[in-house]
Amino acid sequence: MEAKNKKAVASRLCCLCNLRRPVLKRPKTLQQICRECFYEVFEEEIHQVIVQNRLFKSGERVAIGASGGKDSTVLAYVLSELNRRHNYGLDLFLLSIDEGITGYRDDSLETVKRNEVQYGLPLKIVSYKDLYGWTMDEIVKMIGLKNNCTFCGVFRRQALDRGAALLKVEKLVTGHNADDIAETVLLNILRGDIARLSRCTSITTGEDGPIPRCKPFKYTYEKEIVMYAYFKKLDYFSTECIYSPNAYRGFAREFIKDLERIRPRAILDIIKSGEDFRIATTTKMPEQGTCERCGYISSQKWCKACVLLEGLNRGLPKMGIGRPRGVNGDHNKETKKPGSVAKSIESKQCGSLDF
Amino acid sequence: MQLTLEFGGGLELLCDSEKIHKVNVDLPNGADSDDFTMKHLLSWVRTNLIKERPEMFMKGDTVRPGVLVLVNDCDWELSGQLDTVIEDKDVVVFISTLHGG
Ligand SMILES: [Zn+2]
Ligand SMILES: [Zn+2]
Ligand SMILES: [Zn+2]
Numbered sequence: 001m002e003a004k005n006k007k008a009v010a011s012r013l014c015c016l017c018n019l020r021r022p023v024l025k026r027p028k029t030l031q032q033i034c035r036e037c038f039y040e041v042f043e044e045e046i047h048q049v050i051v052q053n054r055l056f057k058s059g060e061r062v063a064i065g066a067s068g069g070k071d072s073t074v075l076a077y078v079l080s081e082l083n084r085r086h087n088y089g090l091d092l093f094l095l096s097i098d099e100g101i102t103g104y105r106d107d108s109l110e111t112v113k114r115n116e117v118q119y120g121l122p123l124k125i126v127s128y129k130d131l132y133g134w135t136m137d138e139i140v141k142m143i144g145l146k147n148n149c150t151f152c153g154v155f156r157r158q159a160l161d162r163g164a165a166l167l168k169v170e171k172l173v174t175g176h177n178a179d180d181i182a183e184t185v186l187l188n189i190l191r192g193d194i195a196r197l198s199r200c201t202s203i204t205t206g207e208d209g210p211i212p213r214c215k216p217f218k219y220t221y222e223k224e225i226v227m228y229a230y231f232k233k234l235d236y237f238s239t240e241c242i243y244s245p246n247a248y249r250g251f252a253r254e255f256i257k258d259l260e261r262i263r264p265r266a267i268l269d270i271i272k273s274g275e276d277f278r279i280a281t282t283t284k285m286p287e288q289g290t291c292e293r294c295g296y297i298s299s300q301k302w303c304k305a306c307v308l309l310e311g312l313n314r315g316l317p318k319m320g321i322g323r324p325r326g327v328n329g330d331h332n333k334e335t336k337k338p339g340s341v342a343k344s345i346e347s348k349q350c351g352s353l354d355f
Numbered sequence: 356m357q358l359t360l361e362f363g364g365g366l367e368l369l370c371d372s373e374k375i376h377k378v379n380v381d382l383p384n385g386a387d388s389d390d391f392t393m394k395h396l397l398s399w400v401r402t403n404l405i406k407e408r409p410e411m412f413m414k415g416d417t418v419r420p421g422v423l424v425l426v427n428d429c430d431w432e433l434s435g436q437l438d439t440v441i442e443d444k445d446v447v448v449f450i451s452t453l454h455g456g
Contacts, residue, residue: 012433022429023428023429023430023433024429024430025432025433032433070364070452222452223423225452226423226450226452227423230363230423230448231428238363238365238451253421253453254420254421257419257420257453260420261420
């Protein structure tokens with residue numbers, strides 16, 4: 001009798017083509033669809049997001065932030081596919097950051113190097129060591145494991161911009177997916193950070209900065225990204241960063257996944273809530289200037305990376321974490337709460353690509 | 356009953372970093388083969404294959420949210436999840452979506 005489960009599956013057909021056996025239940029729509037229809041709707045939805053939000057212009061040079069993980073690997077694959085199919089006219093590049101994390105980043109960079117060959121996309125790797133004179137391994141040796149994600153987040157953000165400048169690209173795309181964004185919305189609410197809450201759901205950010213960033217996977221479920229990679233046998237790397245994931249973020253992640261199990265639409269609804277909050281906020285956004293030391297965008301005298309770096313080089317690694325002292329001192333006028341470096345939220349754990 | 360179990364997305368790290376496990380699973384005493392479901396298989400996997408951090412794999416009596424399960428390349432949400440009947444020669448894949456990006 002129990003065998004009915006499988007037999008029932010075998011006799012049911014894909015609700016889109018009515019021809020083939022379904023292999024997947026879509027979290028977004030609960031539709032049961034076959035592999036071929038899945039590829040089609042998955043790619044087509046991303047194409048529609050790109051078109052409707054006018055993410056690209058013909059002739060643009062675009063860098064894909066590539067960590068070797070599932071999201072950026074699928075993004076590189078799908079974007080180069082759509083670029084060909086729909087004649088976007090884009091020059092695509094892979095851009096990777098080498099934080100200098102032995103046994104983690106060197107392995108994932110091997111994956112990116114294989115992707116370079118597999119998808120025929122030129123790859124540029126920029127390293128913390130070259131940009132800052134420090135590897136993450138050296139930073140952790142100096143500061144321990146407590147605040148390393150602050151360094152990781154601040155340094156990675158700048159490193160991506162600098163890599164993008166070296167590639168002379170007009171835009172940077174990242175693999176942040178719907179689950180990531182829902183999680184970030186939740187974290188920003190939990191921390192009362194309305195300024196970031198309003199930014200984190202934008203599909204394009206940093207239009208005032210050196211290089212705008214966009215997230216073509218904003219509405220794409222993580223489950224579908226992983227299923228797509230599995231069925232297409234895409235080559236990605238999936239080991240946790242050895243430098244402690246952010247525990248608070250871990251709880252938010254778990255909560256999102258619990259919600260998704262009960263009601264998969266919850267993820268899109270949280271993103272929607274985040275988008276709508278934007279209108280209600282009157283929080284003043286910090287004014288943008290440039291760092292006196294390195295020229296990077298900064299709302300203060302020195303950018304966050306320069307403050308952190310100064311601390312490292314002077315043997316005062318706590319500098320720039322928590323309440324700011326020294327250069328930017330009490331003249332901090334960014335927000336009512338000083339020390340936003342330590343409070344800044346990294347998307348996902350240490351070692352994955354960031355906002 | 357011979358089964359092929361595959362672990363991906365970082366879950367392989369919980370079972371000796373081995374992705375593919377060809378295993379022989381004995382049916383519980385007195386059970387006939389129609390009674391063997393994913394529920395039984397999960398408890399078997401937890402006892403026999405998972406060497407560390409079982410909480411990364413399971414939560415309660417099912418997989419942890421964020422772990423995808425495919426039975427013969429088909430999403431187990433289509434076949435009744437824990438009630439999916441497992442037969443000889445089946446291929447069951449577990450993939451974590453929780454690692455890296
Ligand atoms: Zn179909
Ligand atoms: Zn600077
Ligand atoms: Zn980090």
